[in-house]
Structure formats: structure tokens, C-alpha cells
Amino acid sequence: MIQRKQSLFLLLAFIATVVCLCLPIAEITPMGMGGSIKLYNLCIITSAGANYSVCGLFGILAMSAALSLGTIFLYNNRKLQSKFCVCNLFLLIAWYIVLGVTARNTSPVDFSFNLAFAACLPAIAAILVFMARAGVIHDEKLVRAADRIR
Template identity: 30%
Template sequence: MLQRIQTVYLLLAVIVSAGLIFVFPVWETSEGTEVYAIDQLLIFGMFLASAALSLVSIFMFKNRKLQFVLGRLNIILNLFLLGVFVYWSLSLPGEMDISEKGIGMFLPIVSIVLLVLANKAIKRDEDLVKSVDRLR
């Protein structure tokens, strides 16, 4: 059902992944210009894919196992996105003109926390349904 707590967590993850990327810069170059996620195609695509997975997962409330798997897949995608941020900011020679990291680099962490909370609530619902089925 749509009025469950995991829907709230997933909706917040959609807002973080699709909405806040336009508000917070990912990093600032050495010249002082702010770079947003829409400026980098790979990052923008991964944020939108994460938002799409969360949105699809909201409407999979009748199939909790698939909803749980989509949540885990979304967590892996956000971990990969976080790894891309770490790689770009630390490993590349010349730092790729990243002088200051922005709040946008930490948005995948917020999304991961929300997705973990949603998966925990989905698992709790699945366990509740299994326990009721045993009583029948």
C-alpha cells in the first residue's frame, strides 16, 4: 500500500536524487565556478537512474520481494556513484580542477541511508505477512 513508511523513505530518496542535484553543486573548480550534476553527463544519468529506481520501487508495493531487490540495486548504484565521486576528486592527476567539494557529493550518502531505511521497512512488512500466513 502506498501509505507505508517505506513509501515516505523512497519518496525522499527520489527528491534527493532528482531534485537536490539542481540545488547543490557537486564541486567547485579552481576558477571559482560551481559544477552541478547536470554539467557532467555520467553523474546526471546515475542520479536520474537512482531516482527512477526509487520511483518504480514505490509502485511495486504488491510485490515486496521485487521492491526489496530494486532497493538493493539502487543502493549499489548509489555506492558506485559515490565511488565515482571519490575517484574523480582524489585519484586523477591534477585533481581534474576540483578545488572544493560541494554538498552534492554527499547526496548519494543521504540517498543510501534512506534506501536502507526503506528496505528495512519492506523486510519488516514481508516478515509480518509471512507470520500471518503461518497462522492460516
Template identity: 35%
Template sequence: MIQRIQSLFLLLAAIAGGFMGNFNLWKAKLTKGNVASEDYFNATSSYLIFIVLMVSTILALVTIFLYKKRKLQFRLTVLNIFLAIAVLLLIYFKVQDKANLLQSEGAVIVQATFLLPAFLPVVMVVCLFLAARGIYKDEKLIKSLDRLR
């Protein structure tokens, strides 16, 4: 189980998802009148992002232990890739909504930046893709060995 490289990639994807849930993803410096302030956005700011992120993280952890059912493991990993892409898109759109909301409240956004943890879904997608590729190679190897018998 752990000897397989795809198990390590799945574990890395789960760790990236877990870290993303704990850190701020976006920071904006605001001015409202003469008062300067900062506003942050994290995964817990939106229930939808948090739920999809946790489903993706838990699915990556569960998929590690499905090493005897490679077809199911492959399908769940591909599904998880789509979930990680969905998290990335949701973050982008929710941050845009938050920025529009702040501006509609009369705040002027002086500077807004995505922080480093906002790119962890990209790390998740890459790790999940590499895991899916390893699972596919294992399945192909097993099929070729079955043909030799």
C-alpha cells in the same frame, strides 16, 4: 501505499537524487599565472554520473508503486542501494580526474572543496536502506500471518 514508512523513505531518496542533479558538487579556486578563477563540477559534467543518478532516482520512484509485489520491491531497493554507492564512487573518481586535468593544463588549485550536495548519495543510501528494512519487515509480517492461517 503512502501509509507505509518505506514509501516515504523511497520518496526522500528520489528527492535527494533529483536535487543532486541540479547543484554543483565540487568547487575549486584556481590560479593560472596571475589570473584567479573558479571551476565547478556537477552531475551533468559527466554523462556516466548523470545517467546512473537518473536511473537510481527513477528506480526509487517506480519502486514506490510496487507495494503489492514486496519481493520485487525489496530486490529493486537493494539494487538501488548499489547504484547510489556507485554514484558516490563515480563522483569521487571523476572529481579526482578533473583536478588532475586542471593541474595538467597548468592551473594551480589553491583550494578545492566538496560542496554539500555531493553528500546526497549518502542520504540516498541511508533512505534506501531504511526502506529496504521496512519492506523486509512487512514481508516477514505477512509470512508470519500466513503461518497462523
């Protein structure tokens, strides 16, 4: 049953995480100083041209995208699909924690932190994964009710 609504929610969550991987997340501008720092999932680019690696953000979001895509094809095993949805939710929450730590560690003392649109995409993906999990649980209840009737 690949045409279930959970599969659509998980596919949309996959698309949201992949789009977030490609776009800049934030821009950090020091107060009173020139230049800015652009924060991507894979690297930090300063105005001086320095390029720092931030593999944690990229790794967490890549695992979340892979888990969303893989969970779509587990439609025969609803319990495992539900557990993978919970793991995916934890990964998306962890992404925001790592983003906060990374932003704090790369920022000067006085700074202006401007989030880009791509920073809200993991939250949208988390909502979609939560809705998919609710659909999986609903399907499991329907199957159990049908088994009781037999």
C-alpha cells in the same frame, strides 16, 4: 498500501536525488593559479568558460531517482521491491566512485577540492533507501507470520 513508511522513505530519497541533480557538487580551485572549476552532475564548467560533459554522474543519479520512484509502486511485490532497493544502493555507491574518479581526472596537480552540500544528498538518499528496504523486509516477515497462523 501506498501509505507505508517505506513509501515515504523512497519518496524522500527520490526528492534528495532530484535536488542533487540540480545543484553544484563541488568546486576545484588550483593552488597558485586563478580561476576555479565547478562540478555539476551534467557538466564541468571552468573559469575560462569551457564546458565538459560528465554524463556518467547524471546518468547514475537519474537512474537512482527513477528506481526510487518506481519502487514505491511495487508495494504488492515485496521481494522485487527489496531487490530494487539493493540495486538503488549500489547505484548510489557507484555515484560516489564516479565522482571521485571524475574529480581526480579534472583536477590539476595541486588543487583545493571543496564539496558542496549537494554531494551529501546521495548519502542521505542511500540511508533512506536502506531504511525503506528494512521496512519492506519487516513487512514480508509479518505477512509470512500471518500466513503461518492460518
